[in-house]
Amino acid sequence: MEITEHTPLFETKKSRGRLIYRSFATSLFLCICFVWIYRISHIKDAKGEHGKWVWLGMFCAELWFGFYWVLTQAFRWNLVFRQPFTNRLSQRYEKKLPGVDIFVCTADPDIEPPKMVINTVLSVMAYDYPTENLNVYLSDDAGSQITFYALLEASNFAKHWIPFSRKFKVEPRSPAAYFKSIVSSGYSADSDQVKELTAIKKLYNEMERRIEDATKFGEVPKEARLKHKGFSQWDSYSSRRDHDTILEILLHKKDPENSKDVDGFLLPTLVYLAREKRPQYFHNFKAGAMNSLLRVSSNISDGKIILNVDCDMYSNNSQSVRDALCFFMDEEKGHKIAYVQFPQIFENVTKNDLYGSGLISISEVEFPGADGCGGPLYIGSGCFHRRESLCGLKFSDQYRNDWNIKEDYQFKKVSLKELEEESKALASCTYEENTLWGKEMGLRYGCPVEDVITGLSIQCQGWKSVYYNPLRKAFLGLAPTTLPQTLVQHKRWSEGDLQILISKYSPAWYGFGRITLALQMGYSIYCLWAPSSFATLYYSIIPSLYLLKGIPLFPKISSPWFIPFAYIIVGEATYSLLEFFFCGGTFQGWWNELRIWLYKRTSSYLFACIDTILKLFGFSDLTFVITTKVTEEEASKRHEKEIMEFGTSSPMLTVLATLALLNLFCFLSVLKNAVLREGGFGICETMVLQLLLCGFLVLINLPIYQALFLRKDNGRLPGSVAIKSVLLALFVVTFFSFA
């Protein structure tokens, strides 16, 4: 190996204030121990046979919370922040930059509109990167002609858009987002640019119109269909779940006439792929799509670096490819890095983030923390991979970067047509039979969070990963905008993560000795999301019911045991509020986050647990509910006003409403007793913590009471949920009062 004296291509900084944080965490841990001691030592005081069980339940819940809190410390102990130096990269490697293959995934033209999809495609085609090294693939799991048509339109528009964005250094490079941003920023510039801007905007609007019309009528214009040979591939198409591989290379250097922009420069390669689907073959959702893309792209462009984005996550920063390469190409550390994950930022999150979909404490705190102990999780969209590690190569100390293109590949002399035919075979249903695809190669199958389990197995093979959160956000996507959608998404995630825990790749045992203990603990934070529903449910039901009965479950205000409880409550609340502010959140946002924390645990996670158990016994199949990326107008107005959207009836919402009402009934009846009975307020001395807990639960559930009884709009909770939950809550409360 030659000795290089290069300055590094990236640096890593540690966060400040870690000593303060660590002392605080230690003090909090001491108090947690005191709470445990209190429970064990007071179990004998619990009244009656029942009382002992309830007390034991409290102990278990607190044991869980404490244990879980310890796990969360793994990702808060040692935060690191990365800084790449793209200048150095271009100085040293501008002429030797590796090929980058970008995969965009879409799966349903109804909830992922083709117009949005092609904006994402255009944004990644327009990266500030040598176009001959840039290859973009769109995987369409719906095999939709409209999406294909939209991509065809985009390939033509790119001939104008890419030179335009290069010339004026446009940001962001998604046309729709760019046009929107200049409207809001009151754009003014030299007249040259204004003229060209007007022209390109007109072109865009016309294209958008054609795509929207095609989408609306569900049909591609006849002229377009006759003009392009690609459409004939739909002749044998029978349904979304039953068709041949459809593959079309729309732009490629082998067809230079058609693949140059208006300035005469080569455009990035652009490929449309709808892998073969047959009802009798399971298609493994996004993981299956990604693996087909991996094979097809290896035959067409064989980029050494892979980027995957979801169809809603357009590139917001034209430098991201170069940023990512600084990590991979660093002479000293680069060869150890398998993937570089960027945060997933959501454009449609409102100021106070009603559904906590910004996930800001994950992206601002936990992931830098993960990076400090071996590398972040792979969470799908916005991740750059080294092709070799994604395809199963194990890390070894001898491994070195080699960005040269394989010789046999370079001299491949097939026609474009032959290249298409060859590649189609790689996307067939049977290709993976008796291979290691989905097991040790490519994305791993059998788990609804294919990305996390894949990242874990890559890390277990000795690779490192990097988390990079640039100031100008790299990718912007769409978060769910209603409560039911949010809950369903979190059910998929928590269920997937729980399945990882019990899978072959469990961070608990498979990870042992392969990744650091801190990383094992960190993975467990997410893998244990689902099971934490039980402790939360217990804590949000039992203390309130016992409050109703007048039986204390916590120490009195005058008891010294009260202190650790108070310290934990005040300390944790203050800390989480500060952390939230540090991440750029608001006070109201923190309160909303608390609410969604509770809702996820008492509904999504509960159902995820139930489903996982059912799956274990073979009663339920693997599913993937795709998140809608369109919102109807009324609902979207309410979203902007931050009014919680319920709208449908579902078992999850019934559970939430029942819990909310149960606490309301308990709280009201205790209040009534306090007012009516003499010395009723004594309860404040003996049961203050229970009263506070119940009061907190009532306060945080205000949007549910409104949605049940006060609202008239379509976003309220349907009457059927209201009836069911009132009856259920009344039943529990009455039954309990007399039991």
Ligand SMILES: O=c1ccn([C@@H]2O[C@H](COP(=O)(O)OP(=O)(O)O[C@H]3O[C@H](CO)[C@@H](O)[C@H](O)[C@H]3O)[C@@H](O)[C@H]2O)c(=O)[nH]1
């Ligand atoms: O059969 C399928 C199902 C989904 N997708 C695509 O997968 C992506 C993610 O789907 P989405 O419904 O948006 O899920 P999210 O929960 O928003 O996605 C997050 O979580 C997923 C794992 O659950 C990751 O794969 C994503 O990258 C990550 O953004 C979308 O582009 C879909 O088009 C497919 O290609 N084929």
Ligand SMILES: [Mn+2]
């Ligand atoms: Mn999504």
